Amino acid sequence: MADRYEPGNFEAKWRNRWQEADLFRTREVPGAPKFYGLDFFPYPSGAGLSIGHCRNYVPTDVICRMKAMQGFNVLHPMGFDAFGLPAENEAIKRGTHPAEMIERYAARYREQMELIGVSYDWSRSFKSSDPSYYKWTQWIFGLLYNRGLAYRKQVAVNWDPVDNTVLADEEVVGGRAERSGALVEKRFIPQWMFKITEYAQRLIDDLDLVDWPEGIKNQQRNWIGRSEGVQFTMKVDDSKAEFDVFTTRIDTIFGMTFCVLSPEHPAVASLPVSEEDRARIAEYQAEAKLLSDIDRTSTTRQKTGVFTGARAINPANGERVPIWLADYVLATYGTGAIMAVPGHDERDFEFAEKFGIPVIAVIAETAELETPELPFVSKDGFLINSGEYSGLPVAVAQVSLGEWIEGLDIGTRKIQYKLRDWLVSRQRYWGCPIPIVHTKEGDMELVPVDQLPVELPAVERYEPSGDGTSPLAAIPDFVNVTDSDGRLGRRETDTMSGFACSSWYFLRFCDPENHEQAFNPAKVAEWMPVDCYVGGAEHAVMHLLYARFWTKVLYDAGLISIQEPFQRLQNQGQILGRTPYRSPRENERLGVGEDGILMSYAEAAEHPPEDITWRWSRMSKSKGNVVSPEEAVGEHGADALRLYLLFVAPFSADVEWKTEGISAMSRFLSRIFKLVDTQKPRFEPAWKNLIPFEEPDDVSRKIRRVTHQTVRVCTEDIERFSFNTYASWMMKFVNALNDEIPTGELTVAQTLAVSEAIEALVLLLAPGAPHSADELWESLNMPGFTMNAEWPNFDPELAVEDLVTIAVSVNGKLRDTFQLAVGASDEEHETAALACPKVAPHLEGKTLRKVIVVAGKVVNLVAN
RNA sequence: GCCGGGGUGGCGGAAUGGUAGACGCGGCGGUCUCAAAAACCGUUGAUGAAAAUCGUGCGGGUUCGAGUCCCGCCCCCGGCACCA
Numbered sequence: 001m002a003d004r005y006e007p008g009n010f011e012a013k014w015r016n017r018w019q020e021a022d023l024f025r026t027r028e029v030p031g032a033p034k035f036y037g038l039d040f041f042p043y044p045s046g047a048g049l050s051i052g053h054c055r056n057y058v059p060t061d062v063i064c065r066m067k068a069m070q071g072f073n074v075l076h077p078m079g080f081d082a083f084g085l086p087a088e089n090e091a092i093k094r095g096t097h098p099a100e101m102i103e104r105y106a107a108r109y110r111e112q113m114e115l116i117g118v119s120y121d122w123s124r125s126f127k128s129s130d131p132s133y134y135k136w137t138q139w140i141f142g143l144l145y146n147r148g149l150a151y152r153k154q155v156a157v158n159w160d161p162v163d164n165t166v167l168a169d170e171e172v173v174g175g176r177a178e179r180s181g182a183l184v185e186k187r188f189i190p191q192w193m194f195k196i197t198e199y200a201q202r203l204i205d206d207l208d209l210v211d212w213p214e215g216i217k218n219q220q221r222n223w224i225g226r227s228e229g230v231q232f233t234m235k236v237d238d239s240k241a242e243f244d245v246f247t248t249r250i251d252t253i254f255g256m257t258f259c260v261l262s263p264e265h266p267a268v269a270s271l272p273v274s275e276e277d278r279a280r281i282a283e284y285q286a287e288a289k290l291l292s293d294i295d296r297t298s299t300t301r302q303k304t305g306v307f308t309g310a311r312a313i314n315p316a317n318g319e320r321v322p323i324w325l326a327d328y329v330l331a332t333y334g335t336g337a338i339m340a341v342p343g344h345d346e347r348d349f350e351f352a353e354k355f356g357i358p359v360i361a362v363i364a365e366t367a368e369l370e371t372p373e374l375p376f377v378s379k380d381g382f383l384i385n386s387g388e389y390s391g392l393p394v395a396v397a398q399v400s401l402g403e404w405i406e407g408l409d410i411g412t413r414k415i416q417y418k419l420r421d422w423l424v425s426r427q428r429y430w431g432c433p434i435p436i437v438h439t440k441e442g443d444m445e446l447v448p449v450d451q452l453p454v455e456l457p458a459v460e461r462y463e464p465s466g467d468g469t470s471p472l473a474a475i476p477d478f479v480n481v482t483d484s485d486g487r488l489g490r491r492e493t494d495t496m497s498g499f500a501c502s503s504w505y506f507l508r509f510c511d512p513e514n515h516e517q518a519f520n521p522a523k524v525a526e527w528m529p530v531d532c533y534v535g536g537a538e539h540a541v542m543h544l545l546y547a548r549f550w551t552k553v554l555y556d557a558g559l560i561s562i563q564e565p566f567q568r569l570q571n572q573g574q575i576l577g578r579t580p581y582r583s584p585r586e587n588e589r590l591g592v593g594e595d596g597i598l599m600s601y602a603e604a605a606e607h608p609p610e611d612i613t614w615r616w617s618r619m620s621k622s623k624g625n626v627v628s629p630e631e632a633v634g635e636h637g638a639d640a641l642r643l644y645l646l647f648v649a650p651f652s653a654d655v656e657w658k659t660e661g662i663s664a665m666s667r668f669l670s671r672i673f674k675l676v677d678t679q680k681p682r683f684e685p686a687w688k689n690l691i692p693f694e695e696p697d698d699v700s701r702k703i704r705r706v707t708h709q710t711v712r713v714c715t716e717d718i719e720r721f722s723f724n725t726y727a728s729w730m731m732k733f734v735n736a737l738n739d740e741i742p743t744g745e746l747t748v749a750q751t752l753a754v755s756e757a758i759e760a761l762v763l764l765l766a767p768g769a770p771h772s773a774d775e776l777w778e779s780l781n782m783p784g785f786t787m788n789a790e791w792p793n794f795d796p797e798l799a800v801e802d803l804v805t806i807a808v809s810v811n812g813k814l815r816d817t818f819q820l821a822v823g824a825s826d827e828e829h830e831t832a833a834l835a836c837p838k839v840a841p842h843l844e845g846k847t848l849r850k851v852i853v854v855a856g857k858v859v860n861l862v863a864n
Numbered sequence: 865g866c867c868g869g870g871g872u873g874g875c876g877g878a879a880u881g882g883u884a885g886a887c888g889c890g891g892c893g894g895u896c897u898c899a900a901a902a903a904c905c906g907u908u909g910a911u912g913a914a915a916a917u918c919g920u921g922c923g924g925g926u927u928c929g930a931g932u933c934c935c936g937c938c939c940c941c942g943g944c945a946c947c948a
Contacts, residue, residue, distance in 0.1 A: 004903095174945095215868040219943055222867060227947075247948060260948090303946085333947045340948085346865090347946050418947050537942075647888070649876060652869090654941085661876075664888060670903090725878070728887035735887090807883040812929045814883055841915095852928050858882045862928050 003677040005669035007637025011771040015114060023785055024119040027073050028526075035067040035074045036527050038509070038566075040535025040543070041081040041128070041502045044105040046090060047621035049112040051641070051657065052575035054629055058642050059572065059651055059723050060534045061118045065767035066718050068119075069791035075527050077509040078113065078120040080106045082129035084498030085163050085179060088430035092463055098430045102129060112629050116638050117770050119787070124512045128432070128501035133508060135453035136518035137501050138435040140550065142446045143557055145436075149195040150424075152444065157423060159187040164464035166191060168423040168497065170223070170542045189468050192425035192434060192494060196549045200224050200417040202563075203548055212569040213652075219540045225418025230402050231335060232411025234259060234312040236271060237320050243267040243312075246334035246416055249379075250405065251397040252341040253316040254386040255362035257352065259323045260305070260338050262331040263288035268308070271323065277309035281325060288327045303328050303351045314339075315410055316401075317387065326351060334416055342375065349375040360385065367391045422546065424497050427470040429462035431495025438490045439483045448484075454491070470494055502543055503550040506530055506565055524560050533566040536574070544569070570721055573654040576616035577625030580604035583611060600624045616656045627657060639769035640665040646768055647727035669772055671734050672765065676776050679758050682746060683780050687755035690748075699742060700753035701802075706736045707757045708799035711792045714764045723768075730764055737761070760792045807858045808833045810842040826853040833859035 002009065018024065037060050042053070064076040082102045091098035106127060113120060126133045144150040157166040162182035166189065171178045196203075204224050207217045229248035236242055243261065247253075261268055263285045273281070284306040305326030312323050328347055329338055342352035342359040352359050364372040367382040367390070379394050389397050405411040425434060433454040435447035447454055457478045462471045472478050472493040483489035504518070511523040544566070551565040580603070581596030596613050601624060604612055619626045632641045643665040649655045684690065696704070710733040717726040741754055758780070766773035766786035773786045782789070801822055806829060808816045816838040820829065830851050833839065839861065846863035853859050 213869085215942075218868050222944060225944095225947065229948080245948085249948075301946095328946045328948095330947065338948045345948070347948075350946090416947080540943075647876090653877090655876085658876090658889090661889060667903090668888085674903095724876090725887080728878075731887055805883075809883085809929075812927095817883065850928065852882095854882055854929095858929080860882080860928050 003670075003674045005637065005640070005666050005673050005772060007633075007639060007771070010775045011117075011633075011638050014771045014774045015117060017774075018117075018119075018785070019114075021785070023787060024076070024121050025123055026075050026077075026121045027068070029071075029073055032071055032073045034527060035064065035072040035532075036530045037064040037067070037074065037076045037532045038506055038530045038534070039078065040533070040539060041079060041505050042109065043081045043084065043086055043498075044102060044109045045086065045621070046101070046105055047626065048105075048108050049629055050575070050619045050626040051629055051632055051645070052619045052626075054116055054641065055575055055645050055655070056534055056536070056572045057113060057118050058116065058645050059570075059721065060532065062646065062723060062726075062767040063532060063718055063721075065119055065770065065787055066715070066791060068787055069763065069766065069789060071790070075509065076120055077124040077512075078110075078118075078122070079125045079505060079509070080109070080127040081498060081502050081505075082106065082127040083134075083431045083495075083501050085165070085426075085428065085430075088428055088462070089163065091430070097458075098462075099129060102127065115633055116629050116642060119770075124509055126505075126508065126512055128498070128505065129430075131453045131455055132515070133505075134432040134501065136508065137432045137496065137504070138447070138452050138454060139449060139518055140504060140554070141435060141496065141500070142449070144194060144553060145446055147553065147557065149198065149553060150192060151195065152190055152192050154188060154190045155193070155423070156186050156188055157191055159185045159189075159468075161185055163428075165426045165428050166423060168499075168542075169420055170545075187468065189427075191423055192496075194422040194424050194549070196422045196545070197417060197419055199549050199552055200226070200419050201415075202552060203419075203545065206548070206552075206564050210564050210567055210569070212566075213537075213571060216537065216540045216544070216569060216571065220545055223419065223541045223545065227416050227418075229414060229416060230405055230411055231414040231416075232315065232405050234315070234337075234339070236267075236323070237311040237313055239270070239272040239310070241267055241270040241272065241310075243337045244335040244411075245337045245339045246414065247339055249341065249344060249398075250401045251383060251386075251389075251392075251394050252344045252362055253314065253339065253401060254383075254389070255341040255343045255360050256314050256316075256319075256321055256339045257342060257358045257360060258321050258340045258348075259312045260326045260329045260340050260348075260351070261308075261323060262329040262336040263325050263327055264331040265325075265336045267337070268325065271308050271310040273309040277307075280306055281308055284325055291327065303347070303354055305351060305355065307355075315405070315408065322357070324351075324355075332420070333418065344375055344377055346375050346377060362386050363394060422499075422549070424500055425494035426497055427468060427493075428464055428495055429456070429459070429471045431498065432501055433472070434492045434494050434496060436492035437481050437483050438492065439485075440487055440489065444492075445483055445489070456495075499542055499546045503547045504554070506533075506547070507551075507554070507560070518559075521559055521561075528560065529562045529565055529567045531567055533569045534572065537571040540571075571652055573649065573652050574618050575627075576654055576656050577619040577623065577627065578614050578657070579617045579623050579625045580607075581613045581615055582607060583613075598623060619657070632662065635659075636662045636666055637669075637771075639669060639772045643668070643727055643768050646723035648724070650724055651721050668731055668734070669769060671738070672761065672772070673776065675734060675737060676758055676762065676779065679741065679754055680780060682751050682754055683758055684751055684755040685780070685782065687752040687759070691752045691756065694749040694752055696749050696753075697747055699740065700747065700749035702740050703737070703750070703753040703757050704798050705801065706733060706740065707753070707760050708794040708796075711760055711764065711794040712796075712799055715791070715794070718767065727768065730761070730768070733757075733761060733764075762786065763789055763792050804856050806833070806856070808836050808839055808861070809858065810839060810861045810863060812860060813842075815839050815842055820856075822856060824855070826855065829853045829855060829859050833861065 039056055039060050064074050068074045087098045087102055091101050158172045160167050160177040160180055160182050162180040167177055172184050177184055204221055227248050229246055230250040231244055231246045233242050233244050305324045308323045308325055310323045311320040314321055340348040342348040343361045344363055359374055361371050362385050363376055363381040364384050365381050381394055383389050383392050383397050402413045435454045437445045457475055470493040479491050481489050481491045507519050507524055510527040511519040547565055552563055554560045555563050580599045582599055584597050617623055640662055644662045648661055710729050713729045714726050737757055762773050762776045777786050803819050804822055805817050806820050807814055816836040818832050818836055843863050848863045850862040
């Protein structure tokens, strides 16, 4: 073995040996604890992995390898999220079939993952587009259908005119398609929906059961958007017409000076209005229809609206208030109608100002105050001008007014959610077919289990039709089927969103070969929940919410015994690449939100440097700033790359990729190789049996102390995802051993302590730099692989320092330090502190008032 | 606007209310070399000759003691955004 890190000489060798030994196959030792470490299901893109992906996979690998060494049964699988628009669109562009293309891309991903030494059990791998997998995706669809959680409905949908398909609300950001960036249009098309709204409350409540970043939990809570309020009926004056409103501020009901219906509200048609009014209303409704969603929700836009001519009666005081139509009231939230209280709501205030509607105050900071500055939107206040409710604090009035409304039987207290049902159907080819047959009568039948999977037909052309139907609709062999009575029926031609496929893959990994069931419940019970789930924060809402929902449905069906799939979640930070931009030329114009024109590195090289702005942005193929694992491994070695990814920053922080740091890791590994090479002749493999019988000396005690301290901290740091400090502590350990190990003849106690230290070093290194660790392990003549060796344990007593440095401060300011034996009494601390030479001048002319002793840490002398 | 997460040397970052800056990068000085690279040793928050003083975005507070806790701001990143 060399005395330096020469990755080209041994890394590939070890990867081959691991493969030959089938080292990563999931162990299922009876009685052993389990650990399920999982990375987000990746879509295998044609660009291959970047080191940004490795930032996700390496840390998970480190924790899984440590758990394996600690004797856990570790499940660490990997598969591919193969269905969906990215694959289909790229296949169309390249003129290949997505299945064949995905196969290639997935194989490349696997090679890259293997190149960096990630310990996946590939025997469990699958793609979501494998019929043996999506058979069961269809089966779960059936389960939802039978439980009344999947339904078809004619709805106004978000239509993506670029991808030619519908999108779920979650996939629309600021009126644009998240994926394609196209402006989303409204269309009315029958769609398959999942009733996720039925689970809204549980999806909020059970966030308390999981160990996730607070930010992600909050994003989910916000997305679900629970609000408590009162829904009540407003009667229209002079008419039988009525409509419901929902408000979270029932306490402000006496301040209602108008009502607003959304332009699409069905009650509009039955309002008692004149012909003239009717014409005005129709005109406004037509205008509203023309507006796109982003125009309509633009925050800079002035409010618009029209008076209907009708009035409604405020049930609280009998006042007749005008009914307006305005598009700032959304048809899709609550009841699509509101009571407007301009005194205490900014939107209503803006509207009232514009249209000259009265604004009155009904809440104030104190019960005595007559007129607060309006709009006064705080809930911290008291009711005024509110009849018998005047004087009550807001919170109290909300309860009593709610009860009063309920007593009158015109409304109820209600909980409202922003969350809408999950739109799951897609009018595209490359997805999991929805296993439904439409009968002649227009009924729907589920395809029986024994006829699953409904396989995607192999076709030549699968471009979207653009007319709102799936390309599958044009394939007679697929569409024409017989129903359960043997009559001609029509197969459902929509496919499922990719998010459906990724909503249960973590269950399939527990039992991937099962041909009889989606999974054996006993096996799922054995492995689930995922103990550590690692991936990017960009899936905070969609994937995690959907997967939680499916898990709860399967729980309700009695198929699994856990309600939350992912016990602990960690989000890695992004790796940013240096990206050149230049200012636009005369005939060029910048897109919205861009402040430069993207360049390639080649372009940048021959461009005047003063015209280039370098910016850090997420590595992506389109930006041309990707560093591949092949490049990094080729130049520095897999272990150096792995360690650098761990060391460079805290796991969740973004990283600006610079190559200088990586060579520091090669140097570090070389120092380890050198240290092990030097100590090898002294290494006593049986140190563990001999060491209890040897009388320790100062040097051996020191070596053992730093060994046990390092073992403790590294173990804790890996456990708490503090990989950067795990790496730091190994560096410190190497520095300490280089300092402490004597160069001459060693005593027996020292030999044993050194052997223990060297063994611990190699084993602690193993999760982070497994190739090097195995190379070193072998050079020490130790048998097998480090991954099968036992993770070092630490003895707290050996880790304890015997001498500690105590800080002495006077009035909180550090003045001196001194050494003291561990366990010294408070008096000893005090005496030693007062004896410190630098302390006396600061006490001069003062009276010592108090002495604070924190044993082993600090002595603070308080004097004045 | 609302909800999260941040703000610490030249840089990445470390620090259960108890010696701020661990570990690493970079810099500086040295050893080795004809020289360079590599490797190794020393040094490196600021001001100061030193003693010392100052120092974790800003302003207050709690405490014997605050990067850490509390209150009020500023800035950066991410998410949501007319949700009644």
